[in-house]
Each structure stands twice: as C-alpha cells, then as structure tokens.
Amino acid sequence: MTSALTPLDQSQLNDLGTAFDQREANRIAMNAVTQAGIDQVAHNYDRSRLVQHRFSVSVDNGKVTSQAHSGRCWLFSSLNVARFVARKALNIDASSPANPMGDFEFSQNYAMYYDKLERVNYFLRDMAALVRAGEPTDSQLMQFLLGDVMGDGGQWIMAMNIYKKYGAVPKQFYPETASSQNTGEMDHQLRRLLHQAVAHMVADPSKIDQIIAETTQAGHRILTIHLGTPPTSFDWEWTDKDGVFHRDGRITPQEFWKKYVDAGLEDYVCLVDDPRREHPKGTKIGIEHLGNVAGGDPTEYLNVPMDFMKDCARRLMAEQGLPVWFGADCHPMMDRKAGQWATDLFEYGRVYDVDFDMDKEERVRFGDSAQNHAMAFVGVDVADDGTTTNRWRVENSWGGDIANKGYFTMSDDWFTEYVYEVAVPKSMLPEEYRKAFDQPALMLPAWDPMGALA
Structure with a gap:
C-alpha cells in the first residue's frame, strides 16, 4: 500500500530555493524581516496614519485597568461596565482630577476566586456524569474537557452568574495577589488536581461522591492559599464628586x-x-458542557446579522450612555503599541507574495479565527446620517502604557470581520428575537469555535 504522505526530496528543495532566489523582492523582504520583524515591515503606514482617535459619541470610563499576566479579560471588561454604573450610583466622576475615588475599581480577584471555585464543582460534577454514563476516557469529548479545564477565560453570562450569586467588592477590600496577576502556576496546580480526581473516578466509580467532596475542599484550599480569603462583608464609605x-x-x-x-x-x-x-440568523445557540456555576444561567447566544449587532452597540452608547461588553479575535491586524485595529493595517500578503483570501466564515470553519478576548466599547464615530459607523473606541484591560492611555481605536470593517459577540439589554431586541430566546437552543459540541472563551 502506497503511503499518502510523500516526503520532500532534494530535487523539490532545490526547486524551492531557485524559485525564491528568482524573485528579487524575496531577498529584500528577507533582509528586512530578519532585522526588524514582520510587523515592522508589513505595517501599512498610509492606513495607520488615517486611523483617527476622535469619536462623535464617547463614554468616559476613567483610567484603564490591567489584567497583568492573566486571562481574566472577560471579568475585567464586565466589571469595567459595572464600574461605570456604580460610579453614577455613587456620584463619583472618573474624569474629575480632584475626585478621590477616581481610580475606583471592582476587585477582579474576588470575581476570579469564586469563578474558579465554582468551576471546580462544575467540572467535577460534569465529569462524574460522563464517567457514570460510561464515556470512554479517550473519546474526543473527554479529552477536550480534560485539556480545556481551569483556564482563565469566560463569557458575559458566566460573569453574571458570579455577580448574581456572590456580588462584588471594591478592589481595596480584596486586592490583587502574585497569583491573580500571574495565574499560570495556580491554574497548573488546579488542573493537576482535577485530572487526578477524574482518574480516581474512573478507577473506582463507587467513590465518586467522596472524590468530589475531597477535591472541592482541596480546590478551595489551593485558591485561598493563592488568592487570600475573600471578604464576606466590609465597611463602605466614600466621598462623592x-x-x-x-x-x-x-x-x-x-x-x-x-x-x-x-x-x-x-x-x-x-x-x-x-x-x-x-446556523441561521435568529437562531439561539448553546454550547454543550460550557458553564461555570452549577444551576446558573446557561451560556447561550442569539445569532444575529452583524449590522444589527452594531446598531445595538451604537444605540446603547448614544441613547443610554452605557459602555458595551464585547468579545473578539483580538490578534489579527492589531498594532498593540499604537492601539489600532484595521483589516488592512498590515500588508503581510505583499511581503510574502501570498493572497490571504479567506472570509470570516472560512476563518471560523477552518480554525483560523475565534473569540479570544473581551473588552468594552466606550465610544463610536457615527457619520452625519446618524447610523453609519466609521470607527469604535475600545476600553482594553492591558494597562495605560500602550495605545491612547490604554484605549484602542477599531475601524468599522475590523468590527465586521473579527468581533463575534456583544452583550445588550434584552429589551433592545425586536419581538421575534425576544421570542427566539424562549426557544430551545441549537446545541453545538463543546469544541465548537462558538464556545471559545474570551
């Protein structure tokens, strides 16, 4: 039987080298990229200088936050939206330099503590059900869940599950720790604990309940050692603007x-x-096995046209003066230092002489793009017609030393191609979309790209 895998032979290698040398631009590109890096060489100067940092609608949310070396963007961005609401309720103005509460933040550490504790329970009980049902340990589902456990990412609905159950505290009452700002080792230890628990479940299913109880206690112990004991109450006082x-x-x-x-x-x-x-527009989508709080709201979305999503985000800022949480694939065509996103910000194809022509559907279908970062829209530039959007202002959680003091500018075409999700009041939806949320969700497998966490 002839192998379908044909090795590269010396003749092909010689042909590849000859073809490379025959194009003068290849050597110029090689000289430039090896010295400066691809982003410096491919950077589109003409496009970059036209990305303006001015907006017809802007929501002032003060100094940007920093998630440091963690994947807590979904918690930071949701708490940034909550921070805006709380500042109004407390009558503290983020833009006033004399405001003693100008740097008011919620404790992201507090939210992460309870998210991870809840995920320990959620994962153990989810895996216990699979073990009891006889799911093979080498199945695609089991291997995906074991590999995906105890990351830092999440979704808006998952964040709301935490806030509804545990509330929130100002940051001074539960500040950052070494592990909250750099979660890698803590996550690794929790992952080891949970993998071991599943191994013990498979070895002796009669002890599953005991394993869940002991592992939950151990998970609580590890989290408290890394993050500290969260407050159950505190004395709240403040000076308003x-x-x-x-x-x-x-x-x-x-x-x-x-x-x-x-x-x-x-x-x-x-x-x-x-x-x-x-997956038709107007359909409610759910992801199997995706969640954090057992008994909490399921992680579900309504699939809608992009123009409708943009219209909701624009109206929420322009009419209600509120920031808008969203999730995107943040890496393509991003200038992190300048704080810019635009679909033609880098001309990689010209440097490589390659036509990168996949559309959004193909990028999702073939593993080239998925949601991986959550932020908040805090501004939009709207054309004189009142509906056409030119660009969007983004509050990130990567600190204030980059971009425009931590705020990014996104072109409208980049929104179309790389934004996947926004959270909006249900009351904004037309009747047909509100009714769609009352219908059973189209359930997608755990590894579907729509289940990617920000």
Whole structure:
C-alpha cells in the first residue's frame, strides 16, 4: 500500500530555493524581516496614519485597568461596565482630577476566586456524569474537557452568574495577589488536581461522591492559599464628586452589587455573529458542557446579522450612555503599541507574495479565527446620517502604557470581520428575537469555535 504522505526530496528543495532566489523582492523582504520583524515591515503606514482617535459619541470610563499576566479579560471588561454604573450610583466622576475615588475599581480577584471555585464543582460534577454514563476516557469529548479545564477565560453570562450569586467588592477590600496577576502556576496546580480526581473516578466509580467532596475542599484550599480569603462583608464609605462624605455601614458583596450596580446588567443577553450558513440568523445557540456555576444561567447566544449587532452597540452608547461588553479575535491586524485595529493595517500578503483570501466564515470553519478576548466599547464615530459607523473606541484591560492611555481605536470593517459577540439589554431586541430566546437552543459540541472563551 502506497503511503499518502510523500516526503520532500532534494530535487523539490532545490526547486524551492531557485524559485525564491528568482524573485528579487524575496531577498529584500528577507533582509528586512530578519532585522526588524514582520510587523515592522508589513505595517501599512498610509492606513495607520488615517486611523483617527476622535469619536462623535464617547463614554468616559476613567483610567484603564490591567489584567497583568492573566486571562481574566472577560471579568475585567464586565466589571469595567459595572464600574461605570456604580460610579453614577455613587456620584463619583472618573474624569474629575480632584475626585478621590477616581481610580475606583471592582476587585477582579474576588470575581476570579469564586469563578474558579465554582468551576471546580462544575467540572467535577460534569465529569462524574460522563464517567457514570460510561464515556470512554479517550473519546474526543473527554479529552477536550480534560485539556480545556481551569483556564482563565469566560463569557458575559458566566460573569453574571458570579455577580448574581456572590456580588462584588471594591478592589481595596480584596486586592490583587502574585497569583491573580500571574495565574499560570495556580491554574497548573488546579488542573493537576482535577485530572487526578477524574482518574480516581474512573478507577473506582463507587467513590465518586467522596472524590468530589475531597477535591472541592482541596480546590478551595489551593485558591485561598493563592488568592487570600475573600471578604464576606466590609465597611463602605466614600466621598462623592461634590465633596460630600457618605458612610453606608457594614455591607455584604451581594448587597453592594444590588444597591450600586442594579439588576439591569443581569438582564442582558448575548448576541453573536456565527457566519456559518448552517446556523441561521435568529437562531439561539448553546454550547454543550460550557458553564461555570452549577444551576446558573446557561451560556447561550442569539445569532444575529452583524449590522444589527452594531446598531445595538451604537444605540446603547448614544441613547443610554452605557459602555458595551464585547468579545473578539483580538490578534489579527492589531498594532498593540499604537492601539489600532484595521483589516488592512498590515500588508503581510505583499511581503510574502501570498493572497490571504479567506472570509470570516472560512476563518471560523477552518480554525483560523475565534473569540479570544473581551473588552468594552466606550465610544463610536457615527457619520452625519446618524447610523453609519466609521470607527469604535475600545476600553482594553492591558494597562495605560500602550495605545491612547490604554484605549484602542477599531475601524468599522475590523468590527465586521473579527468581533463575534456583544452583550445588550434584552429589551433592545425586536419581538421575534425576544421570542427566539424562549426557544430551545441549537446545541453545538463543546469544541465548537462558538464556545471559545474570551
């Protein structure tokens, strides 16, 4: 039987080298890229200088936050939206230099602590059900879940599950730790713990309940050692932008969330752009085995046209003055230092003499693109017709030493190609879309790209 894998032979290698040498531009590109790097060489100067940092609608959310060496962007961005709401409720103005609360933040460490503790329980019980059902350990599902466990990423609905159950606390009451800012080793240890638990379940299914209890206790212990003991209540007092001192007394995180952030964010729904033709627009999509809080809201989205998604984001800022949480594939065509995204910001094809011609559907279908980062829209530039968008202002969570003090500018065409999800109030949806959320979701497998976490 002839092998389908044909090795490269010396004749082919010689032909490849000859073809390379015959094109003078290849040597110029090689000289430039080996010295300066591909992004410096491919950077589109004409496009970059035209990416303006001015917006007809802007939502002031103050100093940007920094997730440091962690994948907590979904928590940072959702808490940045909540921070905006809380500042209004507390009457503290982020833009006032005299404001003593100008750097007000929620504790992202607090949210991560309970997210990871809940995920320990969620994973153990999910895997226990599979083990009891006789799922083979080498199945695609088991191997995917084992490989994907205890990362830092998440979704808007998963964040709301945490805030609804555990509330939120100002950052000073539960600050960052070495492990919250650099989660790699902590995640590795938790992953080892959970892998071991599944191995013990498979070895002796009669002890599954005992294994869950002991592993949950061990997970709690590891998290507390790395992140500290989270507060169950705290004394809340502040001075507002008018110089008036307030004392609210002893308050729990749940009470703080309900009083100063309100339940409005909990009523948001997630809209996605799944470009694959077999998933019609107007269809509710769910992902099997995706979640964090057992008994919490399922992670579901409504697949909608991109223009509708943009219109909701624009209206939420222009009409209600609120930031908008969103998820995107942040890496393509990004100038991190300058804080720019545009579909033609880098001319890689010209440097390599390669035509990169996949559209969004093909990029999703063939593993070239998926959501991997969450941020917040805090501005948009709208043309004189009142509906056409030119560019978008983005509050990132990568600190203030890059971009425009941490704020990025996104071209509208980049939004079309690489934004996948936005969270908006359900009340913004037309009746047909609201009804769609009442229908059973089209369930996609755990490894589907629409289940990628920000």
